[in-house]
Amino acid sequence: MSDLPRLTIKLCAPRGFCAGVDRAIQIVELALERYGPPVYVRHEIVHNRFVVDSLKAKGAVFVEELSEIPETDAPVVFSAHGVPKAVPSEAASRNMFYLDATCPLVSKVHKEAQLHHKRGREVVLIGHAGHPEVVGTMGQLPEGTISLIETVDDVARFEPRDAGNLAWVSQTTLSVDDTHAIVEALTARFPEIVSPHKDDICYATTNRQEAVKAVAPDVDAMIVVGAPNSSNSQRLREVAERVGCPVSVLIQRASDLDWSDFDGVRSLGITAGASAPETLVEEIIAVFAERYAVTVETVRTAEETIAFNVPRELRTEAAE
Template identity: 50%
Template sequence: MENTNKSNNPLTILLASPRGFCAGVDRAVEIVKKSIKKFGTPVYVRHEIVHNKHVVKELEKIGTIFVGELDEIKDKTRPVIFSAHGVSKEVVKNAQLQNLTFIDATCPLVSKVHREAEMLNKQGYHIYLIGHENHPEVIGTMGQLDDGSIDLIQTKKDVYNIVLPNNEQKFAYITQTTLSVDDTAEIIKEIKTKIPNIKGPIKEDICYATTNRQNVVKAIAKKCDLFLVIGSENSSNSQRLVEVAKKSGCTNSFLMHENADLPIDKILTCKQLGLSSGASAPEILVENVIVQINKVRGTKVEEISTVEENVSFKLPRDLQ
C-alpha cells in the first residue's frame, strides 16, 4: 500500500551541526589505519578504539584485532594500540613487561585530565572525579594514581555522602570529558557548597565536542516532537545527547544504536524530527538513517548549526 505521507506531508528533519566524529575520534581511527599501513596486519587494539560498532567492524575488515586485555594478544611481535578513552598506568606497565610495541591513541583532551590528576596529587590535593563508574575513561583516569587518591562522584547524592577528614586537607575535582554539561554543573555546584575551597580545573574538562553537540541539540529539541541520536549503547556522549534532548523539551528522544529499529509509527505522525549523532558515530550512519526515513516518508532536511568546529590533533610522531 502506498504511503500517502510520502508525497503529501513531507517531514522536516532538523539536522544538528556539529555532530558525529570529534577530533579525538578522528585521530584514534587514523592511528589504527596508519599503523596498519606502517606495520602491516594484524594490528591489535585494546578495547574498542572508540565506542561505535560500525567503526570497529570496518577496522576489523582491514586487519585490526580487538582484544579485551593485553594477555589475549596471541602474537606478541605485533603492535597494540590503546583506545581513545585512555588507559591506566598499570596497563602501560604490563605492555612494557611483555615487551609489546604499543601506540597510545588516547584523546589529547583525556590526556589533559590525566596530567591534571597527577599535578594535583603532587601538590597534595585529594581528588574527586565526576564521572560514570566502569566507563573506560574513568578507569583510565583513576588508574593514573595510587588507590585512594581519587574518589568517584556520580551523582549529587554522592556529594552529600562525602565524609571530610578532621585534619586540614586540600581538595580538588576533575571530570570525565563526555558528561552532560548541565548535570555536571549541578554536581559541581553541590560539591562547592560542601567544600567551599575546592579547586577546579583551570579550563573545564568536558570537551569542546561534547559541549558543542549538546548545545545544538538543546537548540533543536524544543522544536521537535521526535528526536533521534545515532550512536552505540556504550557511547557516553551519545547517551548524554538523548538525555539533553529529553530535558530540552522532546520527550520522544531515542538512541539509534546498531540493533535499534526505526520508530516508523512515530515518524509517520511527527511534524519535525531532530537528528544528531554522537562523537564516535561516522556520518555514513546519519546518511543511512535519512535514507531509511525517506522510504516511509518524504523529507525536507534543514541543517541547524550553532558553531563551526575546526579542531584537529596531531598524530603520534612515529605515524606522521
C-alpha cells in the same frame, strides 16, 4: 506531486566525529597501512560497532586485556578513552610496540589529576562508574587518593580525609548541566576545593549538547545516532528529553528504527554522538526519504576546526 507525508529533518551541527575520535581511528588505519595486519587494539577504539567492524575487516584485532595478545611484534593500540598506568607498564614489561590513541583532552585530565596528587590534594573525579575513561583516569593515581562522584547525592555522602585539601576533575563526556549541578554542590560543601583551569568536559561534548538544545524543543522527535555504551551519545538523548522533545531515541543504525515511535511526526531532529560516522546519519535520512517527502535543514550552533596529531612514530613513517 508526492503523495508521501511531508517531513522536515533538522540536522544538528556540529554532530558526529570529534577530533579525538578521528585521530584514534587514523592511528589504527595508519598502523595497518604501515605494519600490516594484525594490529591489536585494547578495548573498542571508539564506542561504535560500525567503526569497530570496519577496522576488524581491515585486520584490527580487538581485545579487552593485553593478556589476550600472544607474544608478537605487531603494534598494540590503546583506545581513545585512555588506560590506567598499569597498562603501558604491562606492555613495556612484555616489550610490546604500543601506540597510545588516548584523546589529548582525556590525557589533559590525567595530567591534572597527577599534578593535584603531586601537590598533596585528594582528587574527586566526577564521572560514571565502570566507563573506560573513568577507569583510566582513576588508574593514574594510587588507590585511595581519588574518589568517584556520580551524583549530587554522592557529594553529600562523600567524606574526604581533609576537606580543605581537595581538587576535582571530570570525565570529558558528561552532561554539561548535570556536571554543573555536582560542581555547585561540591563547592558549596567544600568551598576550598580546587577547580580545573579549563572545563574538563570536552569542546565536542559541549557543542553537540548545545546543538541538541537548539533543535530538540522545536521538533516532534529526536534521533541520536550512537552506541548504547557511548557516554556522550547517551547524554545527547537525555538532553533532548530534558528540553522537552516528546520522543528521544538512541539508535545505532537505520535498521534499529521502531517506526511506531514516529507515527504522526512532521518534524525530526537528528544528531550523532562523537564516535558515530556520518554515513550512519545519511543511512537514516535515506530510509525516512522512502516514507516521507523529506526536507533537510542544518541548524549550526558552533564551528569546529580542532585537529590532533597522530603519534610521532606514525607521522615519521607517513612523511617517508
